[in-house]
Amino acid sequence: MNSSLERSWKAHKLIERLGQKLNRQVVGSLVACVHCGMCTESCHYVLANPDDPTFAPAYKGDQLRKIFKRHYDWTGSVFPWWVKAATVDSEKDLEDLKDIAFGKCTNCRRCTFNCPMGVDLAAFNRVTRGLLTYVGVMPDGVSVVSKDQWEIGNQMGVLKEDYLDTLEWMQEELQSELDDPTMTIPIDKPDCEVIYTINPREAKYDPRSIADAAKIFNVVGEKWTMPSEGWDMTNFGLFSGDDELGGAVARRVYDKVQELRAKRLVMSECGHGYRSTRCEGPNWAKYDVPFTMESSVVTMLDYVTSGRLKVDKTRNSIPVTYHDSCNFARSCGMTEEPRELLRLVCTDFREMYPNRADNYCCTGGGGAMSMSEYTPRRLKSAKVKADQLAATGAKIVVTSCHNCVDGLNDLIRHYKLDMKVTQLVNLVATAMIMPEKVKPVAVPANGATVLSATNGDEAFALAKSEKPHLLTLDLAMPGKSASEVFEELRRDPALAGLKICIITGRPELRKTIYDRAVQPPEGYLDKPLTEQSLLTNVKKVLEVAHHQS
Amino acid sequence: MNEPSAHLHFASHRLQEVALLFMAVVYTIRLIWYFRFPAAQERQAPTGGGWSTPDKGILFSLLIIATPWEMESTRKRWFLWCQFVVFHLGVAASIALSFVIPYLPKLLTSTVVVGGLQLILGLACLVGVMRLVRRVGNMHMRAISSPDDYFSLALLTVWLGIAAATAPNNVTRGEGLQLTYFYVTAFFLMYVPFSKISHYLYYPFTRYYLGKSFGRRGLFPIRRGPEPQA
Ligand code: SF4
Numbered sequence: 001m002n003s004s005l006e007r008s009w010k011a012h013k014l015i016e017r018l019g020q021k022l023n024r025q026v027v028g029s030l031v032a033c034v035h036c037g038m039c040t041e042s043c044h045y046v047l048a049n050p051d052d053p054t055f056a057p058a059y060k061g062d063q064l065r066k067i068f069k070r071h072y073d074w075t076g077s078v079f080p081w082w083v084k085a086a087t088v089d090s091e092k093d094l095e096d097l098k099d100i101a102f103g104k105c106t107n108c109r110r111c112t113f114n115c116p117m118g119v120d121l122a123a124f125n126r127v128t129r130g131l132l133t134y135v136g137v138m139p140d141g142v143s144v145v146s147k148d149q150w151e152i153g154n155q156m157g158v159l160k161e162d163y164l165d166t167l168e169w170m171q172e173e174l175q176s177e178l179d180d181p182t183m184t185i186p187i188d189k190p191d192c193e194v195i196y197t198i199n200p201r202e203a204k205y206d207p208r209s210i211a212d213a214a215k216i217f218n219v220v221g222e223k224w225t226m227p228s229e230g231w232d233m234t235n236f237g238l239f240s241g242d243d244e245l246g247g248a249v250a251r252r253v254y255d256k257v258q259e260l261r262a263k264r265l266v267m268s269e270c271g272h273g274y275r276s277t278r279c280e281g282p283n284w285a286k287y288d289v290p291f292t293m294e295s296s297v298v299t300m301l302d303y304v305t306s307g308r309l310k311v312d313k314t315r316n317s318i319p320v321t322y323h324d325s326c327n328f329a330r331s332c333g334m335t336e337e338p339r340e341l342l343r344l345v346c347t348d349f350r351e352m353y354p355n356r357a358d359n360y361c362c363t364g365g366g367g368a369m370s371m372s373e374y375t376p377r378r379l380k381s382a383k384v385k386a387d388q389l390a391a392t393g394a395k396i397v398v399t400s401c402h403n404c405v406d407g408l409n410d411l412i413r414h415y416k417l418d419m420k421v422t423q424l425v426n427l428v429a430t431a432m433i434m435p436e437k438v439k440p441v442a443v444p445a446n447g448a449t450v451l452s453a454t455n456g457d458e459a460f461a462l463a464k465s466e467k468p469h470l471l472t473l474d475l476a477m478p479g480k481s482a483s484e485v486f487e488e489l490r491r492d493p494a495l496a497g498l499k500i501c502i503i504t505g506r507p508e509l510r511k512t513i514y515d516r517a518v519q520p521p522e523g524y525l526d527k528p529l530t531e532q533s534l535l536t537n538v539k540k541v542l543e544v545a546h547h548q549s
Numbered sequence: 550m551n552e553p554s555a556h557l558h559f560a561s562h563r564l565q566e567v568a569l570l571f572m573a574v575v576y577t578i579r580l581i582w583y584f585r586f587p588a589a590q591e592r593q594a595p596t597g598g599g600w601s602t603p604d605k606g607i608l609f610s611l612l613i614i615a616t617p618w619e620m621e622s623t624r625k626r627w628f629l630w631c632q633f634v635v636f637h638l639g640v641a642a643s644i645a646l647s648f649v650i651p652y653l654p655k656l657l658t659s660t661v662v663v664g665g666l667q668l669i670l671g672l673a674c675l676v677g678v679m680r681l682v683r684r685v686g687n688m689h690m691r692a693i694s695s696p697d698d699y700f701s702l703a704l705l706t707v708w709l710g711i712a713a714a715t716a717p718n719n720v721t722r723g724e725g726l727q728l729t730y731f732y733v734t735a736f737f738l739m740y741v742p743f744s745k746i747s748h749y750l751y752y753p754f755t756r757y758y759l760g761k762s763f764g765r766r767g768l769f770p771i772r773r774g775p776e777p778q779a
């Protein structure tokens with residue numbers, strides 16, 4: 001061991017910072033571990049790496065514990081070797097600590113639930129991450145995302161113009177889809193009942209979920225708004241362990257809610273966002289939040305059970321299972337509400353085992369999706385989740401977390417499972433019975449037989465059973481993304497001759513279709529559509545097809 | 550029953566009192582140290598309705614060692630949980646024995662009491678051996694074990710074995726066993742505050758804070774779904 005004179009500045013600062021971050025709960029977890037090993041097999045990393053003891057929760061915990069013992073506890077200060085106390089001196093020591101805290105633990109809290117002593121390893125692993133972040137030793141992804149959240153105000157660096165543009169686009173899509181100009185996405189409307197905040201992933205990659213939520217709010221007649229600032233309810237402070245970032249981000253959201261005098265803050269389906277904003281945010285920001293905060297799962301459940309939203313569950317007949325986000329289930333107690341809602345909007349819900357607080361992490365938690373250097377390790381540890389999913393026999397896995405959507409998609413691809421990932425909002429939007437005034441526009445027949453499908457799965461099934469000459473595909477369709485449906489249609493040998501015409505109001509989304517390694521669509525139409533332009537294009541595509549044949 | 554010698558009297562009375570006093574002082578200092586760390590505040594609005602409240606969470610949390618079905622780790626490895634129970638009953642019995650011999654020796658004239666004590670202490674000693682084997686033989690256990698972990702377990706195992714042999718309190722063949730038992734007990738009492746054996750001092754606090762927070766968050770008591778169909 002080096003003397004403190006040889007200790008690097010960062011190591012010195014980390015040790016000093018540890019002293020400032022110790023509270024009774026953390027110290028309890030640091031001193032109470034009896035090294036009984038009961039938590040070992042609760043960790044998905046251990047299950048995937050049974051021959052590597054460095055994945056054991058207690059081993060990982062010991063990496064901070066040894067520093068604590070060496071510098072802040074008795075026996076460790078006097079007889080360090082006796083209790084395996086040790087210090088950190090070099091950059092390498094810090095890198096090793098980083099590898100454990102960021103790369104070998106997703107902070108899923110499963111071990112916490114299995115420790116007889118009440119050691120909250122996930123909580124103090126977050127402390128370890130915070131110490132490392134404090135001295136600038138963290139994975140690049142964590143540093144980039146944290147910077148974006150500090151500087152741009154959201155963790156994906158979505159610019160305000162782009163965010164507002166996306167909302168406007170979704171509003172147009174909604175109005176055009178339902179032929180109802182009263183369908184709106186209000187922005188910064190004061191004195192609303194509900195202010196709706198999202199995960200920036202929605203604005204960037206999955207705007208359909210914003211439109212689905214907007215549809216639901218409009219149909220139930222909710223007095224709602226989305227904020228122009230403070231709209232990102234996710235919080236990278238949870239993953240980086242940086243309480244200052246955590247507090248600042250949470251405060252941005254709280255301040256906007258108060259500025260607009262909204263009664264309730266509703267958060268879209270995101271486990272870590274919900275946990276950060278509702279549970280940890282008030283602690284980090286040291287602020288007693290004066291308004292109600294709830295997940296959109298609770299809001300939707302309330303709409304359905306109170307009769308404000310009518311649903312037809314037979315529209316979601318494909319077998320589904322539910323994956324509990326760790327932050328939802330093991331940090332916020334949200335296990336029953338999503339299941340209750342699922343049973344109301346799906347006909348075939350199958351539980352996965354283990355479930356609820358015993359469920360396994362999607363393995364993309366704790367910010368793991370932003371740390372590409374640990375991807376092989378993450379995917380290896382995902383085996384346990386893949387087996388769990390496959391055992392359900394379900395074709396769709398539902399999760400109330402955007403992080404889990406990415407984590408699950410990744411492992412489904414890696415382990416080649418025949419499964420799709422979706423969220424409750426998409427299922428609710430599909431099952432929702434539209435009131436008369438918002439029935440979709442009838443497509444003009446003009447001599448052709450027109451069949452319509454309300455979502456991707458329906459479209460796929462209809463295409464296979466009816467073998468139409470042409471299929472028009474709206475990029476803003478409900479449920480799964482249109483580009484995925486497009487690829488599926490293209491890859492199905494039974495649909496080899498099918499002509500596809502894409503319709504969208506966002507030409508820049510062409511790439512989501514044309515980037516796919518399949519034959520491009522035969523037609524492409526921009527919105528707004530007129531009856532004439534639709535017919536002309538449809539005829540053109542079919543004529544070309546006729547000549548070719 | 551013979552009168553104890555002055556040496557045994559010292560070992561079973563004064564030595565124990567000093568060791569206990571020492572332990573109490575160190576524990577007090579330890580608790581003062583612990584309570585000087587500020588408790589983190591939980592500001593989030595309560596969740597969980599009536600099912601889960603901070604009070605219920607605290608109770609659930611504190612009782613978790615007596616409710617093995619509540620944790621997957623004990624549910625799946627019930628044999629380890631049984632070992633835990635036997636081992637801790639043995640420790641309690643040995644501590645009780647160190648008071649019974651000097652203050653209530655008459656109790657040990659009952660063969661039932663002695664037999665019961667020896668059974669518990671003997672089984673606990675056996676569990677101690679099994680735990681040592683597991684700690685040495687299991688790669689994961691070795692990786693997390695410090696010299697203190699091995700020594701504390703070995704010390705307790707030996708102490709339980711000596712206690713089992715001492716329980717009849719028979720000095721007709723000399724006081725060696727009793728003296729050994731009381732010296733080991735005194736050492737044990739003085740060593741405990743510096744070792745991992747002192748975990749029971751923290752147990753109520755870690756579990757209290759975890760239960761309070763998890764009760765407020767709707768996590769404790771844990772809600773479970775149906776078990777899988779066969
Ligand atoms: S179960 Fe708890 S006490 Fe046992 S090794 Fe794990 S963290 Fe330590």
Ligand code: SF4
Pocket residue numbers: 042043044045056057060104105106107108109110111112121122
């Ligand atoms: S928090 Fe989760 S990933 Fe981390 S050690 Fe515990 S069980 Fe493993």
